[in-house]
Amino acid sequence: MIIGAAFGKIVDALVKHIIMPLVSVLLPGQQSYLEWKAVIHGKEIPYGLFLGEVVNFLLIAVVIFLFIVKFLGWLMQTKHEEAATPPPPTPEQVLLTEIRDLLKAGVHGAEERHV
Secondary structure, eight states, rough: HHHHHHHHHHHHIIIIIIHHHHHHHHSSSSSSGGGEEETTTTTEEEEHHHHHHHHHHHHHHHHHHHIIIIIIIIHHHHHHHHSSSSSOOOOHHHHHHHHHHHHHHHHHHHHHHHH
């Protein structure tokens, strides 16, 4: 939880101080993104701040998605691979398997003799 809050602050600073100023440099005009406003019926609507928050959200969403899909998916895949490979049989299991196979061969052999 604490790391998530700190990460959110880092992403917020990245968006506010690096990404959005670069976007405002690429777009024509002298205003920074903080001053982007629309005027409707004499009311100012600061859409630049909203765009900054949208970019902030999208960056956090992408990082969380990549963490969940890639890292946890990789982690779960390695656990499934470990579970998929059975351990080698113990000497007792080998002996019991041989006994089972001999008994099956004896039963089938006895059936063939009676036919």
